[in-house]
Amino acid sequence: MSENTPLPIVEEDDWYRDHLATVDEHGKRVWIYPKKPKGKFTNYRTVVSVILLVILFGMPWIRVHGNPLFMFNILERKFILFGSYFPPQDFHLFVLAMIIMVIFIALFTVIYGRIFCGWICPQTIFMESVYRKIEYWIEGDSNAQRRLNNAPWTASKFIKKFSKQVIFFSIAVLVANTFLSYIIGTDQVLAIVKDPISKHTQGFLAMIAFSFAFYGVFAFLREQVCTTICPYGRLQGVLLDKNSVVITYDYLRGEPRGKIHKAVKGKEEEAAKMNALLGDCIDCKMCIQVCPTGIDIRNGTQLECVNCTACIDACDEVMTKVNRPTGLIRYDSEEGIRTGAKKIMTPRAIAYTSVLGVLVLLEIILFATRTQVEGLLLRTPGMLYQKTDDGYISNLYNYQFVNKTSDTLALEMELIGIDGRIKWVGHAPIAIPNDVTEGAVFVELPPSELQTGKNKITLRVRSGDRTVDQVKTSFLAP
Ligand code: SF4
Ligand code: SF4
Incomplete structure (x- = not known):
């Protein structure tokens, strides 16, 4: 296509099909300012995040018979699982465990969609439950953040921005050290921290590199990791089917969308008739405003959706306010929305489960017969x-x-x-x-x-x- 060839005209409703919500028409990044989510699911996710963060930061310090609970020292080919040493001779057990993990994730995705992304993935947990919360705390909600970014530099803006970045980087250092602890163990990490740099130059450089990498991911890359970099996200297109449970919009109930017609005195009947023609979606766009990847879930399941549940909470709040049943956006499958039926086990899910069962059995046998x-x-x-x-x-x-x-x-x-x-x-x-x-x-x-x-x-x-x-x-x- 030459430079002068006009771009094909895309209907506004289909705009999302060939555009990323985070990239403008000139190819530049559109910074997302998601509104602070609140509600039942956000509370559940906060509890799950706290538990997972305690496990993530605590696990490298746990010892079993003097060994770390887990250690994946790729450099020295030293692997420890549940306190047991796995030499390179046991590598087949590792490979099998990895295959089991991949099939488990695939199976889980086929049945429950991207539940892993929303509830367990460290990227989402750190981004939404740590970094984003700090940002809300220092800079305020989405509009306040937008205003602050567009405002001229003042002492107050500098203090807010500087303190935010210092906290962001400090957490990145903590994450990097924890990440390194899983590779080389806490004893080595403590030695790098305490000893002179010259004694552990490589370890120190790795620590700095990881710290900047994590800082870059959470302070700047953010949702780009999920929407364009993460291979698991890219795989959704082949893993999901119409029976997979995802966060989805009930278009049968919601469409045709439209604002509620307010009853003007004397024209109450007319307003009631107009409202009767509409679905439950009042087109308030709150579900878009809270979305950390900037998408409109009403356009259907999209690769960018990380199943963070923010839109469920936002929509439920709106529905409660307008006295309509909650659950216009909810966990359901495409088929579930279309037919009202709930079918979890599809032939594909059964096939994956069978393969997974056989592999798990094999792994158990190999573990049980593993010699000391x-x-x-x-x-x-x-x-x-x-x-x-x-x-x-x-x-x-x-x-x-x-x-x-x-x-x-x-x-x-x-x-x-x-x-x-x-x-x-x-x-x-x-x-x-x-x-x-x-x-x-x-x-x-x-x-x-x-x-x-x-x-x-x-x-x-x-x-x-x-x-x-x-x-x-x-x-x-x-
Ligand atoms: S569409 Fe909803 S669940 Fe998906 S990323 Fe956006 S807010 Fe989260
Ligand atoms: S939050 Fe609910 S009512 Fe508002 S636009 Fe989204 S789906 Fe429609």
Whole structure:
């Protein structure tokens, strides 16, 4: 299309179909000043947010057998789940857990729409329940914020803006430190905070980078994260179907929308007739004014809707004021609005549930059968076999024991189904908690028990009386 080609004319009612509410016709960002929401759902969400924030900030400090409850140290490939160490050898459990999580979120979305975005997503929780609340507290409601932004710079404006940004950045630092705690643990984070910068230059730089990233997201990017960056938001188009429960406008009840005709003296009947032709939506646009992504939910389900419930509360308040039933905007499905029926389990939801059930079962089995120690015994490269003075055949192995427990384990090995001798090079391994212990060991077998060439052998690994693992390896004989 050339520069001079006129843009296609879009009917005003369809404007939302090819426009973002947060971008003007010149492609510039439209800053959203959502009106402060209030109502039943806002109160519920505040309670849920407080609980989730306590969990988020508190969890890195919880210890189980001396280990953090959760730690995802990608850099050192050290993962701890519910206080248990998961070495790279257990990575398949992680992958499976991730797949389960993705299917769970997909299933949840198919059934309950974007409930995750509105109630659980850290972006929404921090934005709506922390940063936005601070903004309302310092700058006032939407109109006051708009007025302040358009006003010339005065001492009062400077103090408000400066104090807001200082608080925003301080919270971003707190969030960044908490985020880092999930990666490297609170001990490391405290060390970075307390020690001279030169001792932890990389950690300090990461802390600064994360702090600025979170500050940028919550102070400036805001709803853009949900409407244009978040991949989960982009997936809504394929995950939602007409039976998914979303925040939706009851167009059957609400349309045709229109202002209430006030009865003028002597023309009461005329006003009543006009009102009778209208639906319940009085076109007050309160639902748009409270929307943090700037959309009009009356246009139907849109990708930008983060299911924050603000429009439900706004509309319920309006409906109460005009003596009409609440719930014109509510949690419902497109099919539910159209037919009045409530159907949650669709064939797609049943299929996802079945797959999810199988994967969860598999994960439980793999967790339950996970060994405390994972051993690996490989013949030392370049070595074949030797004959001992008493006629035994000896093979040299390199061993590796991953101790997944929080205890130091003194390990022993014994051959299963074959007579032979184990001779450690140096001392028997002492497996360090949550770490890998390496060394070398000789296995000596009588020739009578062996065939020429490669023989398969199995060894039991013990710690005291407990069998902690079984390892299989090959043994070379002349
Ligand atoms: S449409 Fe309603 S639920 Fe969706 S983001 Fe806007 S205010 Fe929140
Ligand atoms: S708040 Fe309710 S009544 Fe007002 S415009 Fe929105 S849907 Fe209509």
